């Protein structure tokens with residue numbers, strides 16, 4: 152068991168933003184969250200991370216109501232890399248990644264070997280060892296994005312929630328980061344805009360539309376031509392890739 156939602160609703164600004172979503176992540180697998188701009192993906196991810204309270208319904212972690220689990224216990228389990236979390240900090244890249252260890256450290260306790268190893272591993276896996284001493288302000292958008300992912304990995308979560316983790320990355324790093332997420336022994340929920348990358352790297356997909364779940368299931372089941380047109384308003388041809396066997400979307404003009 153891991154993260155799940157049951158008929159979850161959340162509203163803001165007098166509007167229902169997440170409207171009755173029931174969803175279950177599969178332990179150890181990668182769930183991709185798709186949907187047009189403003190369809191409620193980020194809002195749902197914040198609910199899954201326990202950073203927002205549902206208006207009705209329930210978010211569960213291992214079957215228990217997330218809202219009653221102490222914040223620190225949730226932070227030891229669930230890491231969220233949010234969109235637009237970037238700040239102008241005077242810290243170095245490595246110092247930012249080390250912040251990921253905060254939920255695991257007792258008050259006044261020193262830096263441990265386990266903390267050190269988690270940070271080293273996170274820097275290695277995100278290809279950032281060479282940049283560790285760089286000041287945050289001097290990093291490119293993509294380098295910062297990889298550092299935010301490294302910070303989430305240093306948290307050593309069992310549930311890893313990523314909101315568009317690849318939108319600033321070059322194609323090699325997009326492929327590497329998504330392959331890494333799939334390879335890690337975590338339950339991952341990842342919001343993505345690239346339907347082809349989602350199909351390649353996610354075990355299951357959930358498609359949001361106007362705050363509701365329009366479809367959920369395997370990439371083949373979710374990414375049909377009719378659904379892409381209905382949800383995104385885009386005509387497309389979908390074929391199984393001869394190289395990796397997953398659906399690949401070819402967008403059609405007009």
Ligand SMILES: Nc1ncnc2c1ncn2[C@@H]1O[C@H](COP(=O)(O)OP(=O)(O)OP(=O)(O)O)[C@@H](O)[C@H]1O
Pocket residue numbers: 163164168186187188189190191192193194195
């Ligand atoms: N705190 C808030 N107050 C008012 N409206 C909000 C708030 N948070 C989100 N919204 C609105 O809710 C809708 C869904 O936003 P959300 O960020 O969850 O969508 P999204 O699917 O992640 O979009 P994108 O693909 O553009 O990142 C949007 O219309 C947004 O403006």
